[in-house]
Amino acid sequence: MTHTVLVTGGTSGIGRAIAAAFAADGAEVFVTGRGPETVGQAAKELEVHGVVCDGTDAGQVASLAARFDTLDVLVNAAGGLTRPPAEGASLDEVLAVWQANLAQNLISAVLTTAAVQDRFTDGASVISIGSIGAERGGGAYGASKAALAAWNATLSAQLAPRGVTCNVISAGYIAGTNFFQGKMTDERHQALVEETHDKRPGAVEDIAATAHFLASSGARHITGQTLHVNGGAYTTR
Template sequence: MSRTVLVTGGTSGIGRAVAAKFADGHTEVFITGRRPDTVERTAKELGAHGVVCDATDPGRVAALADRFETLDVLVNAAGGLPQPAAGEGPELEAVLAEWQANLAQNLLSAVLTTTALRPRLTSGSSVISIGSIGAERRGGSYGAAKAALAAWNASLSGELGPQGITSNVIAAGYISGTNFFQGGLADDRYRALVEETHNKRPGTVEDIAETVHFLASPGARHITGQTLHVNGGAFTTR
């Protein structure tokens, strides 16, 4: 049976890998991004539908939702580490801008998109949001936003569960093949991130894509309200 999948932030990194994984099967895949040229190029390469959409813009998100009658899988992959604003301003204003940017990109983008698409979800649908190991330790405003994402997911799962809809977060550890650090990851920091894993390797975008694909599969219908840590053992739970 053909399914419809929407991946926000699907033009690069984890989002692109997730879209590519679903595009391999009998699935109609939609990806979003903020840059028209990147969206068009990536959609063509993946054989997906591309939609220009800033997931922090309520109007754009509402227009995105209008494209769907039903939706089987929603993957909230939009997010990242916002670039600091150019120039210097009063300290408190700079702090406020940083926190607002992180909350918008890493929490509100998922909240807005899921709220808009919620009427299109049906029994058997899945909502999967990309979190971070940064929610567990020294993550600053980024980590706080990802921690809030997990807390929101637990509430969302309780609301969607009676309708047969699952909702989970994948908390990724260090993942190579993304532009998260925007070229600013020093060699010693890279070695430290790999060393703290149990399997002594960086994560890959494919690791996350495979986990997303499983959570959207029939075998994961009794998994909901969870934060799944995919980090090679760098952060463990019990």
């Protein structure tokens, strides 16, 4: 039976790699993004369904949810980094930065999950993409990702009785994405690699493989968790 998978923010980076992994496994995959051109290009290249949707817009999210009768996997990969306000910024500028980070990294996941949760099948999975920044004082971005993990714990308690697992993948430094918006230097790259135990940057495929596992039958008793995929740059025990 073909699984139905929805990957928000699936047009680039981690989201795109996750969509590709599920598509390669024969799933019917839907990816979302805010730009019609990027959505169309990703859908064509990955041979998946593309939907233009801003996950912070309740009306657009409701329209997205209406496309599904049932849903087996939801991956909340939409998000991004809004740069901190400059020194001496006005309160309005500070507010705008915090609201943008919370909207992109938390509210989009909350709205999308709330919109589709009645369509989850028994054995469905919700996977949200977090960040090592949640553990490292990452300003508004880190705070929004920490809030994502806190929300996930509550979501798991709500949905687990229905057989739905809910987990966060907390990604460390992942090379080859546009997260740093062209501002990654060789020195910064090397410093981030040196923090790891395995002395390599993460790849989008590392996160995609973890997401694919969390949606598998072998992960049915894993829920309410934050899984750190960072090569040892941040360790738990």
